[in-house]
Amino acid sequence: MERALQALADPTRRRILDLLMEKEMAAGEIAGHFPQISRPAVSQHLAVLREAGLVSERQAGRFRLYRLEADPLREIWEGWLRKYQRLWEGRLLDLKRLVESEEWEEE
Amino acid sequence: MERALQALADPTRRRILDLLMEKEMAAGEIAGHFPQISRPAVSQHLAVLREAGLVSERQAGRFRLYRLEADPLREIWEGWLRKYQRLWEGRLLDLKRLVESEEWEEE
DNA sequence: CAGACATGTAAGCGATGGCTTACATGTAGG
DNA sequence: CCTACATGTAAGCCATCGCTTACATGTCTG
Numbered sequence: 001m002e003r004a005l006q007a008l009a010d011p012t013r014r015r016i017l018d019l020l021m022e023k024e025m026a027a028g029e030i031a032g033h034f035p036q037i038s039r040p041a042v043s044q045h046l047a048v049l050r051e052a053g054l055v056s057e058r059q060a061g062r063f064r065l066y067r068l069e070a071d072p073l074r075e076i077w078e079g080w081l082r083k084y085q086r087l088w089e090g091r092l093l094d095l096k097r098l099v100e101s102e103e104w105e106e107e
Numbered sequence: 108m109e110r111a112l113q114a115l116a117d118p119t120r121r122r123i124l125d126l127l128m129e130k131e132m133a134a135g136e137i138a139g140h141f142p143q144i145s146r147p148a149v150s151q152h153l154a155v156l157r158e159a160g161l162v163s164e165r166q167a168g169r170f171r172l173y174r175l176e177a178d179p180l181r182e183i184w185e186g187w188l189r190k191y192q193r194l195w196e197g198r199l200l201d202l203k204r205l206v207e208s209e210e211w212e213e214e
Numbered sequence: 215c216a217g218a219c220a221t222g223t224a225a226g227c228g229a230t231g232g233c234t235t236a237c238a239t240g241t242a243g244g
Numbered sequence: 245c246c247t248a249c250a251t252g253t254a255a256g257c258c259a260t261c262g263c264t265t266a267c268a269t270g271t272c273t274g
Contacts, residue, residue, distance in 0.1 A: 009116035041263055062220050062271045074195035088181035148233055150252055169241045169250050
């Protein structure tokens, strides 16, 4: 999960995952979606995502197809983020109102 | 969401949020849970979390109490991570069709 | 095989990140 | 007030990051 969260900190890598959500894609096709950065840069992003387990690759002819692997995302959700869910649902609204109205108790 | 994900990339900052999930805490009390790093380092982590909207602070006497703010976490979930949920819930074969028909189901 | 094409890897560079120590700010309480 | 305490801020250091260009690897195709 550590590596995955670090990988997700970069917006380009998140956009790559968004692309791969629709279908698996060759490295060149992915790079084509990022005209502002060079192709090797995208290749390095793909290496980071692969080391985080967020994508898998397979050789197909002279192309290399990348596929999304959602398991680390599940780990982030079930292993960490999920436990905060109750805080942003319902019960917190009252606390939030308290905060905003400066109704604080001393100590 | 960008700033929040960047803040969450650091494990110390995630542990700070875990601490604050139980109760609000003074900066010094938080720093006490991290004997291996200096108190100013923790203070800087708190500043990062604050700029990401993940914590709020209030002065209480000569202490400064930090409170968890879960809204950015909700944003990460609802605005990005959640759309991958069905991918880790075993419907990989139907993925392509689901995406193309935009049939998003809740939970 | 030879050349073209798809891609990864290496080297280097400027920016950022996380840490430290030293100092500044601000609040409380005699 | 004046001093101690709780905390934030500044400056500097070194590692890492994200990017670039140049080169290496590997696979198809004639």
